Amino acid sequence: xxxxxxxxxxxxxxxxxxxxxxxVQRLVKGPAPVKELAAPYDMALPSFMKHISVLEEAGLIASxxxxxxxxxxxxPDKLAAAEKWFDDQRTIWAxxxxxxxxxxxxxxxxxxxx
Amino acid sequence: xxxxxxxxxxxxxxxxxxxxxxxVQRLVKGPAPVKELAAPYDMALPSFMKHISVLEEAGLIASxxxxxxxxxxxxPDKLAAAEKWFDDQRTIWAxxxxxxxxxxxxxxxxxxxx
DNA sequence: ATTATAGTTATCCATATAGCTAACTATAAT
DNA sequence: ATTATAGTTAGCTATATGGATAACTATAAT
Numbered sequence: 001x002x003x004x005x006x007x008x009x010x011x012x013x014x015x016x017x018x019x020x021x022x023x024v025q026r027l028v029k030g031p032a033p034v035k036e037l038a039a040p041y042d043m044a045l046p047s048f049m050k051h052i053s054v055l056e057e058a059g060l061i062a063s064x065x066x067x068x069x070x071x072x073x074x075x076p077d078k079l080a081a082a083e084k085w086f087d088d089q090r091t092i093w094a095x096x097x098x099x100x101x102x103x104x105x106x107x108x109x110x111x112x113x114x
Numbered sequence: 115x116x117x118x119x120x121x122x123x124x125x126x127x128x129x130x131x132x133x134x135x136x137x138v139q140r141l142v143k144g145p146a147p148v149k150e151l152a153a154p155y156d157m158a159l160p161s162f163m164k165h166i167s168v169l170e171e172a173g174l175i176a177s178x179x180x181x182x183x184x185x186x187x188x189x190p191d192k193l194a195a196a197e198k199w200f201d202d203q204r205t206i207w208a209x210x211x212x213x214x215x216x217x218x219x220x221x222x223x224x225x226x227x228x
Numbered sequence: 229a230t231t232a233t234a235g236t237t238a239t240c241c242a243t244a245t246a247g248c249t250a251a252c253t254a255t256a257a258t
Numbered sequence: 259a260t261t262a263t264a265g266t267t268a269g270c271t272a273t274a275t276g277g278a279t280a281a282c283t284a285t286a287a288t
Contacts, residue, residue: 005132016126017276018119021199028206035234045235047277054275068234068285076207083200085135086193092142093190131246149264159265161247168245182255182264 004081007059011082014058019043020051027061027074034063034070118195121173125196128172133157134165141175141188148177148184 014020023037038048052072055061059078063070128134137151152162166186169175173192177184 005135008135009130009132012126012130016123016130018123019276021119021122024203025206028203028210030210033234043276044278046237046279049235050276065235068283070235074207076204079200079203083197083204086197086200089138089142089193090190090197092139093188096142096144133246147264157246158248160249160267163265164246179265182253184265 007078007081008085010058011060011078014054014060015082017051017054019048020055023051023055023072024060024074027072031071031073034072037072121192121195122199124172125174125192128168128174129196131165131168133162134169137165137169137186138174138188141186145185145187148186151186 015024019041022040026032026037034045034049034052037052038045041048052061052063056063056072059075061072062075063072065071129138133155136154140146140151148159148163148166151166152159155162166175166177170177170186173189175186176189177186179185
């Protein structure tokens, strides 16, 4: 449970950056070496590598070095964990009206709007 | 497009904190005043209010002050935006094998594993 | 044997984040 | 009229983050 929450922390944090989301978006199409992943960005390699590390620590990608090139691959498992969180919220949100009191309160609130 | 990305930045950033996720989780069940939302947390009110602001700026919740109490409500639209991003990635991931070259490359990679 | 390539390590910097306290405002409640 | 409640505003602090450069290692390539 704690681990579940902690991993959502690092997972969402990893996704809260446009470079990192773009890297995921690229890797979803297939593996690629760091050099190729870095190419589109106007950023020093060590800076870029930090993004790779963040993604890897979040479990969104894996990487493996062969010779002098490190190849990165997408890992779908963690994305599923994030999606589950959204599903859970949507489910609860959708079940709001199961309770009549809630319904009345909500309608009250909504008719109060301008 | 840029706005779309920027809003994903703030959206995921907002969700990358356990307190904020818990607040969303609470509001999904129905509206609540700040005081009530803050109660479970061992945190000064101004600190807690920052979380509320982050959530509101991300568009995940809305709030309205009546008298001296500010009531917060969940806003489902943004969660949908985040889910769309996940759906998009999953779709591309699932279509990996449409291309035979990709398939062969991938199988090659997979048999290389220990 | 040299040189170029692909990362890595170490250090540094500016800004953002998450928390705090103290003092304040405005609205109930007594 | 007082007092308590619910937020708000205004600083302050420690740590994390996203970026940079410089110097290094290890592996191709020539």
